[in-house]
Amino acid sequence: MTASVTVREYARLTTAPIAEISLDRAQISVSAFEWLCRMNAKISPSGTSLVQVEDRRWLRLDNYVGVIETPCGTRIEILPKHEEGSGDAATSRELMCRMIAGALDLPVREVGETALQRFNAPLTEWVIAQFLFALDHLIKRGVRSDYVRVEAAERHLRGQLDTVRQLRLPPGHQHNFQIRHDIYSPDRAENRLLKLAVEHICQRTQNPASWRLAQELRTLFHEIPRSTNVAEDFKRWRTDRLMAHYQAVRPWCELVLSRQMPLSVVGAWQGISLLFPMEKLFERYVAAHLGKALHADARLTTQATARYLCQHDGGAIFQLRPDLLIEQSGTRWILDTKWKLVDGANKAKNYGLSQADFYQLFAYGQKYLSGKGELALIYPRRSAFMEPLPVFEFNSDLRLWVLPFDLHSDALIDRYLTKLPLLRTPSTVNDDIAFQVQAVETVPV
Structure with missing residues (x-):
């Protein structure tokens, strides 16, 4: 069962009971506390600090915003602290999503009822919803296929005969034709990445509407294998004219697969964690708006x-x-x-x-x-x-x-x-x- 905790930058986390929970202090499980300590110890040698250990029962978060998911099921949402006082979680969440979309130049689609309620969910659910809407729009415009070269041994001749391989056949096997031919298949790098992202979402989302849409989209990709080499497939992602309608979904796919995450979570745990340094996020957000003006x-x-x-x-x-x-x-x-x-x-x-x-x-x-x-x-x-x-x-x-x-x-x-x-x-x-x-x-x- 997933436990959700919403706090702000520099909030303090503890394993002890708290009389009054706020955006500046919250209680987490012992397992989540210990996992945060271990993760911080792994990334500290690189000069990055996610938390400050105050004592054996208290942690103080640094200036990162976003979401961390721990192996025990605890989801910690960290909101920006742009005002003193208690603040409002919904307003801070909306601000954080706008800043992330503006700083990373993400194509945000606002549609229907979901747009009105998108900021009531944690950041990961917002990213998931944006990805699913973009993918749904892509599928309605058509999933691209491409010609794939196939080399096979068949009893009937089709395509091109590979004479070198045919002459090397041992006696008794000459009745099999060594051929090569092209098939028009949706098995291409872009679709493999989208298939992997959809399957990842089906396992992680806590939103019923997102889960239903993800399952529907997943069935449409049932013939396409999932990506087994994310980095290599992103290098093969084409940007020509025929693939123009794929460009809107790519940045959301990168976020879901944690390729745009500024702070990588070290370890075997593969939950959806999106962490952004607030100083850098503010810099890029200001630059994006000044550049347009x-x-x-x-x-x-x-x-x-x-x-x-x-x-x-x-x-x-x-x-x-x-x-x-x-x-x-x-x-x-x-x-x-x-x-x-x-x-x-x-x-x-x-x-x-x-x-x-x-x-x-x-x-x-x-x-x-x-x-x-x-x-x-x-x-x-x-x-x-x-x-x-x-x-x-x-x-x-x-x-x-x-x-x-x-x-x-x-x-x-x-x-x-x-x-x-x-x-x-x-x-x-x-x-x-x-x-x-x-x-x-x-x-x-």
Whole structure:
């Protein structure tokens, strides 16, 4: 029997009874607790930490979101923590699904009643539902077949006679023709992967509607063998014109088969576990939306690698990699995303900002902007951080802005302060609906 636990980033898990369960603390079984400890010990040498062991009865989760399924049947859903306080699980789940779909550029289909209820289920059920809808749509358009070369020995001649093999037959076997011919079969890499994903879902889904649909789709693939080499079959996945209608289902198939999972679960247990580092997820989500909002002549580069911090012994050392680099007509902007909670009213404690982040942006400004231009740190917008902070000046020519990104309207709140070449930005800080065209002013670097 599957036990479901829903918590947030940095929540604490224990095996002891809890008087008041919340998104920040929950009880799990002893077997799930021990499995998390073993898994964390296996991945720790790679520099990744899923949990922090506080003592023999408490674990504290790190900044990963998604779902973990343990061998004992415990499903732990980890939601993003974008606001202080208790929060709402349904709202956080909807936000997490939108961010994953936006960051990975997943084709989300919203249809009927399922679309209205999709966020009431854990992340894995949402991924499963999206995959099944995409696969159902693919089957209605037609499953592609391909010619497969077959070599056989038969009593009747058809296709092409393999003369070399025929001449090598021992006496008494010449009545069998060594032939090769092509058959038109649906046994191809794409269909084998889809068959494996459907069978995986039939075993794992807890949603009755998804289980019924998966069983129906499974019967349609009964003649197709399942994939036995996932990595090799994904390499053979074709993207030509005849296979265009297969492209919508591929990213969901990759998620179901855990090929897009940023954190791989080590071990023999093969439950559906999807874990995403929240810092990286926020970075890619912001980049995806800013990329769509830029002027046609502006260019966005993620994780730029053109500059180094210093030279040493005839070579460059310590590569500088800002999250976002925007260029237009000779002007550059450097932006860095941080998944942290900023308090716009707490000036006494520097608004909760990190001095190390400012050192980092200063280095970016010196190397990428030659010490002259606009920098920005982007944090998630929240009730305590609704508008940009006053400017931080490194000098008269190099300025740093701290800007909120609204995760509900998917807009950067900058009030034209940075003069970024965006097509549309909110016309005021408190108005996220009315938009106007931004007049772009460029300042040569």
